[in-house]
Amino acid sequence: MKIAIASGKGGTGKTTVSSSLAAVWDSPVIAMDLDVEEPNLHLFLNPGFIGSRTAQMEIPEVDPSVCNLCGKCSDLCQFKAISLMGKVLMTFPEMCHGCGGCIAICPEKALTPASRELGEISWGHKGDTEFLMGRLRIGEAMSPPLMRQVKERLGEMQDTSSTAATRKDVIPKDVIIDAPPGVSCPAINAVMDSDVIVLVTEPTPFGVYDMKLAHEAFTPMNKPMGVVVNRAGLGNSEIYEYCNAKNLDILAEIPYERQIAEAYANGIIISESSDKMKHIFLELAEKIKQKAGSKNAGVVPRE
Amino acid sequence: MDKIAVTCEEPSLDSQVDPRFGRAAGFLIVNPETMEFEFIDNGSSQVMAQGAGIQAAENLSNSGASVLLTGYVGPKAFAGLNAAGIKIGQNLESMTVRQAVENFKAGEVEFAGASNKQGHWK
Amino acid sequence: MNEILIISGKGGTGKTSLAAAFAHLAENHVICDLDVDAPDMHLILKPENTKSVDFISGHEAKIMEDQCESCGTCLEMCKYGAVKNEDDRYFIDPLKCEGCKVCVEFCPARAIDFPDRHCGRWFSSDTRFGPMIHAQLFPGEENSGLLVSLLRKKAKEMAREKRLDMILSDGTPGIGCPVIASLSGISLAVIVTEPTPSGRHDLERVAELCGHFKVPAGIIINKCDLNEKEAATIEAFASEKGFALFGKLPHDPAITRAMINAQAITEYADNAFTKQLTEIWERILQSLKPDNKPNKQSGFFNTPFIKTKIS
Numbered sequence: 001m002k003i004a005i006a007s008g009k010g011g012t013g014k015t016t017v018s019s020s021l022a023a024v025w026d027s028p029v030i031a032m033d034l035d036v037e038e039p040n041l042h043l044f045l046n047p048g049f050i051g052s053r054t055a056q057m058e059i060p061e062v063d064p065s066v067c068n069l070c071g072k073c074s075d076l077c078q079f080k081a082i083s084l085m086g087k088v089l090m091t092f093p094e095m096c097h098g099c100g101g102c103i104a105i106c107p108e109k110a111l112t113p114a115s116r117e118l119g120e121i122s123w124g125h126k127g128d129t130e131f132l133m134g135r136l137r138i139g140e141a142m143s144p145p146l147m148r149q150v151k152e153r154l155g156e157m158q159d160t161s162s163t164a165a166t167r168k169d170v171i172p173k174d175v176i177i178d179a180p181p182g183v184s185c186p187a188i189n190a191v192m193d194s195d196v197i198v199l200v201t202e203p204t205p206f207g208v209y210d211m212k213l214a215h216e217a218f219t220p221m222n223k224p225m226g227v228v229v230n231r232a233g234l235g236n237s238e239i240y241e242y243c244n245a246k247n248l249d250i251l252a253e254i255p256y257e258r259q260i261a262e263a264y265a266n267g268i269i270i271s272e273s274s275d276k277m278k279h280i281f282l283e284l285a286e287k288i289k290q291k292a293g294s295k296n297a298g299v300v301p302r303e
Numbered sequence: 304m305d306k307i308a309v310t311c312e313e314p315s316l317d318s319q320v321d322p323r324f325g326r327a328a329g330f331l332i333v334n335p336e337t338m339e340f341e342f343i344d345n346g347s348s349q350v351m352a353q354g355a356g357i358q359a360a361e362n363l364s365n366s367g368a369s370v371l372l373t374g375y376v377g378p379k380a381f382a383g384l385n386a387a388g389i390k391i392g393q394n395l396e397s398m399t400v401r402q403a404v405e406n407f408k409a410g411e412v413e414f415a416g417a418s419n420k421q422g423h424w425k
Numbered sequence: 426m427n428e429i430l431i432i433s434g435k436g437g438t439g440k441t442s443l444a445a446a447f448a449h450l451a452e453n454h455v456i457c458d459l460d461v462d463a464p465d466m467h468l469i470l471k472p473e474n475t476k477s478v479d480f481i482s483g484h485e486a487k488i489m490e491d492q493c494e495s496c497g498t499c500l501e502m503c504k505y506g507a508v509k510n511e512d513d514r515y516f517i518d519p520l521k522c523e524g525c526k527v528c529v530e531f532c533p534a535r536a537i538d539f540p541d542r543h544c545g546r547w548f549s550s551d552t553r554f555g556p557m558i559h560a561q562l563f564p565g566e567e568n569s570g571l572l573v574s575l576l577r578k579k580a581k582e583m584a585r586e587k588r589l590d591m592i593l594s595d596g597t598p599g600i601g602c603p604v605i606a607s608l609s610g611i612s613l614a615v616i617v618t619e620p621t622p623s624g625r626h627d628l629e630r631v632a633e634l635c636g637h638f639k640v641p642a643g644i645i646i647n648k649c650d651l652n653e654k655e656a657a658t659i660e661a662f663a664s665e666k667g668f669a670l671f672g673k674l675p676h677d678p679a680i681t682r683a684m685i686n687a688q689a690i691t692e693y694a695d696n697a698f699t700k701q702l703t704e705i706w707e708r709i710l711q712s713l714k715p716d717n718k719p720n721k722q723s724g725f726f727n728t729p730f731i732k733t734k735i736s
Contacts, residue, residue: 008463010436010598015623037599038434038630040623058504074361078483078526080354086364086387092379095354099504099525138630139637141570141602148506181436181598182462185567188520205684206441206465213463217564234678236685261676265652267622353571 001292002175004194006218008210010181012200013230013254016264018178019044020271020281021288022129028172032154033133034190035180036119036143044269047131049124055134055149056115057098057142062089066110073102073111082111098145118146121153130157130172143186151193183210183217191218196292197225198251204235208242215246224291228284231256251291252284307333307407308368308389309400314342320403322374322396325356331400332368335408338401356380363389372403372412381415390414426584427713428577428611430459432596432604434627438619439647442680442690443702444595445469448554449689450706454591456552457580458559459607461545461572466595469687472550472557480545480560482571483524486517492536499528499537520565542566547576549583554689556583570602577607598627600634608635614642615671615709620655628659632668643669643712645705648676669712672705674698 005018018041022031033041060073060082067089074084081096082089093116103111119136134150136143158171179190191197197218201211211227218225227243232253243250254260254270254277263273271281310327311318316338321327325348333340343366348358356376360383363371371389374396384391392412395403406412431444445466448456458466486507488499493515500508500515507521508528517528517537529537544567547560558580562569580592594611597603608614614635618628628644635642644663649656656673663670675698683693691699 009465010433010463012437035599037601037604038623038627040435040626043622043626076526076530078524080357083354083357083361083383084364085360085383088386090383090386092354092357092382095357095379097523097525099523099527100502101525101527101530104502104527105530136601138600138633139605141605143599143601144567183564184462184562184569184603185520185565186599186601187462188565192520204681205468205687209465209468210463213564235681258676261648261651265619265621265648265655353574 001173001196001289002177002194003288003292004177004179004191004197005200006179006187006191006197006214007181007200008183008212008214008217009201009207012202012207013228014178014181014200015040015044016230016254016270017198017200017228017284018176019269020277021285022176023269023271024278024281024285025129025174025176026285027174028128028130030130030132030154030157030172030175031178032131032150032175033178034147034150035178036134036136036146036150037180037186039133039135039178041178042131042133043267045126045129045131047124047126047129049122051124052120052122055118055121055146057096057118057145058100058113059093059096059098059116060091060102060111061114062091063110063112064089066108068108068110070107072105072107076101076105094141097142118142118149121146121150123153123157132157143180144189147186147189183213187214188217191223192221194223196288197223198228198288199225199248200228200230201239202231202234203229203237203239204231205238207235208238211239212242215248224293226251226287226291229253249287249291251287252280254280305369306367307335307370307372307404308343308363308366309333309371309395309403310373311342311400316340316401316404317399320372320374320396320398320400324371324373324376325359325380327359327373330363330366330368332366333400333404335404338404354379357383360384360387363387370407372407376415426581426590426592427613428592428594429613429615429709429713430594430596430607430611431615431617432607432631433598433617434600434631435618435623436598438617438624439674439680440617441465441469441595442684443617443645443647444593445689446691446699446702447706447709448552448593449691450703451554451591451593453589454555454593455580455584455587455589456555456557457576457592457594458557459573459576459594459603460597461547461560461562461569461576461603462597464559464561467550467557467559469684469689470552470554470557471687472548472552472559475548475550477546477548479543480547480562480572480575481541482544483542484526484539485519485522485524485542486526486528487538487540488515488517489536489538490514490516492534494534494536496533498531498533502527502531523567545572547572547579549579555589556587558583569597570606573597573603573606600630604631604634605638608640609638611640612713613709614640616642616644616668617647618644618659619648620646620652620659622655625655625659625662629662632662632666641712643671643709645671646673649673650675669708671708671712672701674701674705
């Protein structure tokens with residue numbers, strides 16, 4: 001089961017919920033940070049990192065001695081990443097979306113694949129919890145290609161036949177995804193492969209408005225969805241009215257308390273900050289499993 | 304003498320120089336000896352979501368001009384124009400195309416070694 | 426003309442609430458909400474007389490089923506996993522399509538159409554604080570960076586037309602394409618952070634991004650009493666790397682009450698918080714004065730140091 005922790009608005013508590021869920025989950029779990037622009041989950045889980053690799057995207061490189069300046073590549077490119085300037089074929093690597101069209105269409109085979117660095121993928125674990133994250137290179141504009149590669153790495157970690165599976169005995173079956181904020185392509189990319197979406201919001205006008213956007217954006221995917229109201233008691237009741245009207249279940253409420261904000265500010269996993277909090281997240285974990293219709297959430301024994 | 308391209312708001316020597324290169328309305332390609340000109344429409348760049356400067360440089364690279372007079376040029380268009388062998392005179396806004404060409408003929412235009420504008424995009 | 430952008434890296438640090446207060450305090454300005462993905466500024470500013478324009482950008486591939494010969498070339502060539510095959514029927518997932526045209530070009534049956542993509546709307550409005558440019562991207566759309574560039578252009582046109590000399594923009598979280606598009610070539614980035622591990626981590630990344638694009642930047646530490654030690658670390662970071670520290674603000678629930686009242690905090694309350702905020706705005710304006718213009722040579726990350734004094 002893959003659980004995406006998402007929100008329209010930033011700063012509503014996605015990382016709080018992701019880290020707390022990973023801490024209370026009743027079986028080994030993979031915690032995956034797909035907020036590659038500003039990944040924060042590791043700051044709370046504090047995993048020991050055991051490996052990393054650079055994520056690259058394929059971009060074209062021109063061999064001017066072979067290019068006959070026919071311009072087919074430049075006509076095809078939708079992103080102005082390759083362009084015929086008089087008698088020179090130029091590439092603009094940072095414009096490239098890596099579609100590979102130019103390389104495929106070149107009749108002279110004058111273009112070969114080179115690469116642009118997107119960022120870094122790192123993994124490790126903390127106790128029973130496997131950890132995986134992507135971190136976008138500063139100055140790189142495109143996060144979805146890096147997110148795709150982080151998800152590929154997840155596939156390797158879950159593949160029992162792969163050497164990338166770090167665990168000898170069991171493969172964690174459940175994945176908790178810390179998604180980026182917003183409702184545009186990076187957020188959609190993070191939740192599209194999940195089995196259940198948890199929307200984390202706060203009862204403020206910004207929180208409600210952005211959660212509506214997220215709810216509308218994710219509804220066409222037909223996935224079970226539920227809501228966690230963070231900082232409950234802070235604002236007004238609009239969020240409850242909306243959830244009620246839309247038949248959205250409220251899976252948990254995390255109270256608005258200064259101690260919680262301070263615990264977060266000190267890098268403490270909220271479910272570990274008190275028994276009361278632990279209980280809230282244990283219950284949330286149960287409700288998420290019910291929501292996803294998964295009766296046998298747990299681990300797959302390795303053959 | 305080489306032909307000169309000037310960014311313009313409309314197809315006339317008395318048009319103001321369009322300060323933008325990538326999203327200029329068009330270019331006048333002027334013969335500085337006779338002051339005869341032709342107009343190249345830059346509409347294909349104006350509508351582009353991204354890479355307008357690159358598209359405009361591409362449009363210009365096929366025009367036969369070897370000099371460009373304009374307001375400002377972004378870094379990617381600058382690289383493209385350089386590759387196409389077109390010299391770039393910047394900061395020539397707030398005057399007419401005719402004045403810009405006269406300035407050029409009087410040797411008053413300096414040619415830039417670098418872009419004078421950060422890209423919008425990157 | 427001065428273009429000031431309020432950003433944060435991390436979401437939820439109070440960026441929009443502070444931006445709305447600055448919109449209230451500023452004069453002769455155009456307000457611009459560059460968070461086109463999850464915009465919130467309008468909830469406080471209540472724009473009126475809104476003119477709406479469709480935002481069309483790029484294209485999307487569509488397989489014309491009646492002409493498709495199910496050869497699978499598109500599926501094989503798509504780098505984005507956007508082509509799906511079910512029961513020998515091929516179709517394209519619009520959420521995954523990047524609009525690269527590769528499938529359209531290589532389809533042997535010429536069975537793929539490539540229509541324009543209607544990605545959202547942008548608006549030009551009036552508010553009680555001045556004219557406002559804003560937008561709403563449709564859910565799941567990309568190209569938000571392009572919409573951001575378009576909004577900035579429209580805001581500049583609006584400022585020129587109305588003879589206003591400042592554009593005050595609210596940015597988006599993160600450091601990716603919309604942030605890059607909002608940052609390049611502006612006069613000043615005001616980074617709103619909070620003293621939490623995430624706040625600091627994200628501040629460092631967004632600050633480095635400002636350096637990458639040679640944009641002068643200053644910092645506001647919001648909710649600074651949540652973790653005094655972390656706040657001090659952020660302060661040290663600002664001074665070491667040459668970013669101005671515009672000020673520190675306490676954690677104040679009045680911010681939420683103002684939001685519920687659809688008011689800027691400076692309209693809603695007259696307390697220590699709003700007094701400090703007003704002083705911060707004065708410092709921001711000071712930093713834009715010609716004498717204080719950033720010195721391009723100093724500062725780490727190439728980020729110019731802004732001279733401000735904090736009492």
